[in-house]
Amino acid sequence: MSPLRFFLAHRSEILGATLEHMTLVLIAMLIAIAIAVPLGMFIVRRPGLRTVALALASIFQTIPSLALFGFLIPIPFLGGIGKRTAIVALVLYALLPILRNTYVGLTGIDPAVLEAAEAMGMTPSQILLRVRLPLAMAVILAGIRTATVITIGVATIAAAIGAGGLGTFIFRGVAMVSDAVILAGAIPAAALALLADGLLALLERRLRIT
Amino acid sequence: MSIEMNAKIRGNPAAIGFSAVSYYSNDIAHRGILKNVSLEVHAGETLVLLGRSGSGKTTLLRLVNRLLLPSGGQVVVSGRPTSEWDAIQLRRGIGYVIQEAGLFPHFTVAENIALVPGLLLWPGDRVAARVTEMLRLVSLDPQEFGGRLPRELSGGQRQRVGVARALAADPPILLMDEPFGALDPVTRAELQREFSALARRLGKTIVFVTHDLREALLLASRIVLLESGQIVAAAAPQEFLRIDHPEVRAFVASLSPVPGAPS
Numbered sequence: 456m457s458p459l460r461f462f463l464a465h466r467s468e469i470l471g472a473t474l475e476h477m478t479l480v481l482i483a484m485l486i487a488i489a490i491a492v493p494l495g496m497f498i499v500r501r502p503g504l505r506t507v508a509l510a511l512a513s514i515f516q517t518i519p520s521l522a523l524f525g526f527l528i529p530i531p532f533l534g535g536i537g538k539r540t541a542i543v544a545l546v547l548y549a550l551l552p553i554l555r556n557t558y559v560g561l562t563g564i565d566p567a568v569l570e571a572a573e574a575m576g577m578t579p580s581q582i583l584l585r586v587r588l589p590l591a592m593a594v595i596l597a598g599i600r601t602a603t604v605i606t607i608g609v610a611t612i613a614a615a616i617g618a619g620g621l622g623t624f625i626f627r628g629v630a631m632v633s634d635a636v637i638l639a640g641a642i643p644a645a646a647l648a649l650l651a652d653g654l655l656a657l658l659e660r661r662l663r664i665t
Numbered sequence: 666m667s668i669e670m671n672a673k674i675r676g677n678p679a680a681i682g683f684s685a686v687s688y689y690s691n692d693i694a695h696r697g698i699l700k701n702v703s704l705e706v707h708a709g710e711t712l713v714l715l716g717r718s719g720s721g722k723t724t725l726l727r728l729v730n731r732l733l734l735p736s737g738g739q740v741v742v743s744g745r746p747t748s749e750w751d752a753i754q755l756r757r758g759i760g761y762v763i764q765e766a767g768l769f770p771h772f773t774v775a776e777n778i779a780l781v782p783g784l785l786l787w788p789g790d791r792v793a794a795r796v797t798e799m800l801r802l803v804s805l806d807p808q809e810f811g812g813r814l815p816r817e818l819s820g821g822q823r824q825r826v827g828v829a830r831a832l833a834a835d836p837p838i839l840l841m842d843e844p845f846g847a848l849d850p851v852t853r854a855e856l857q858r859e860f861s862a863l864a865r866r867l868g869k870t871i872v873f874v875t876h877d878l879r880e881a882l883l884l885a886s887r888i889v890l891l892e893s894g895q896i897v898a899a900a901a902p903q904e905f906l907r908i909d910h911p912e913v914r915a916f917v918a919s920l921s922p923v924p925g926a927p928s
Binding site for chain 1: 730732752753754755756757758759761763764765766767768769770771780781784830840
């Protein structure tokens with residue numbers, strides 16, 4: 456069967472898997488942002504913790520994704536088969552780019568601006584919230600963009616532990632040796648990644664101040 | 666300077682006093698940046714700290730608003746050692762202008778100027794009125810410039826906004842660290858002239874750091890020359906030129922005539 460005919464024949468199924476995929480990615484990204492951005496703000500003034508946090512986030516990223524999903528299955532509460540485990544793994548993957556960009560963005564600010572802020576009597580938390588954070592926003596968003604694209608890709612592998620999504624088609628296609636079935640998962644996944652990348656790039660450009 | 670003004674300065678208490686201040690850097694070399702500096706800055710005077718790069722003049726300035734604390738000795742501001750001041754409170758009462766202005770790039774001109782009054786919780790209408798007043802003071806049209814971002818200004822305009830921002834909460838003391846250093850020579854001369862008139866009018870206590878003797882002569886009521894962390898000369902501008910000290914002579918030599926001009 457040609458890919459196009461397979462697409463047309465299974466369009467509602469593919470659409471469902473795409474929505475499922477987007478949900479996985481969205482939930483994972485929201486959690487990762489909620490962890491990594493505050494953590495990045497926290498480690499700016501704590502060099503010891505900074506080394507540990509960045510090293511840990513880097514280690515998660517070096518674990519092959521399939522292995523990470525496998526490792527998580529036996530872990531109580533977080534693990535098991537299904538969406539929850541997949542989300543935990545996706546969050547761990549997304550942490551590093553967001554954490555690193557938050558840290559780099561917050562520390563890469565013109566020293567003259569920070570000196571002026573301090574000299575005018577802003578408190579450290581005012582400097583963080585009113586100067587560093589708004590000026591770092593574009594860089595933080597760039598990290599979120601990278602993490603989103605990675606997560607959309609990695610989420611296809613989540614199908615291996617029963618989390619659903621577009622990976623379902625890819626794994627099925629591999630087993631059936633059918634390009635059409637693989638493409639039914641791969642094309643929407645690639646399109647999602649491009650779309651997310653483009654939209655976030657647009658947002659990033661609007662936030663950039665120089 | 667007029668006789669009355671001299672009398673006024675002498676009659677006023679010291680706004681800032683350095684007594685036997687030393688400052689060592691935190692690096693391994695533990696370099697002495699300031700060595701046993703004693704100096705009084707009188708209320709209402711414009712004191713220019715002159716010196717080469719690395720002479721310690723910026724460090725001396727940064728001790729006033731507690732961006733740094735002295736390693737030895739005391740810096741007294743408005744009757745209290747800086748070590749006993751709450752740093753935040755102290756800084757909100759001292760204007761600060763630096764090279765390249767250090768304006769917040771994500772704030773409009775008006776928001777930049779409104780910052781310290783806002784931190785001091787002035788009511789909104791008073792802040793707005795003050796912003797307009799400050800922009801007029803530095804010869805910028807409030808209608809035209811209030812809503813602009815710093816990147817939409819020229820270097821000279823940015824520096825004007827820097828001065829307006831420093832004066833916004835009407836602090837009695839103004840610290841200026843080579844504020845006109847990054848400007849082109851023509852704009853620099855323009856701002857120096859205007860600021861000189863402004864300083865006379867406002868009657869603030871001003872400590873001004875520069876490495877440019879010409880600028881010092883134009884603005885100062887008193888020039889203090891620093892060399893390797895120590896004060897080597899202090900005098901009113903006209904007397905300063907006559908001081909017989911090698912570092913003073915070196916600075917005077919820097920004023921030497923234009924190349925090619927008849928000597």
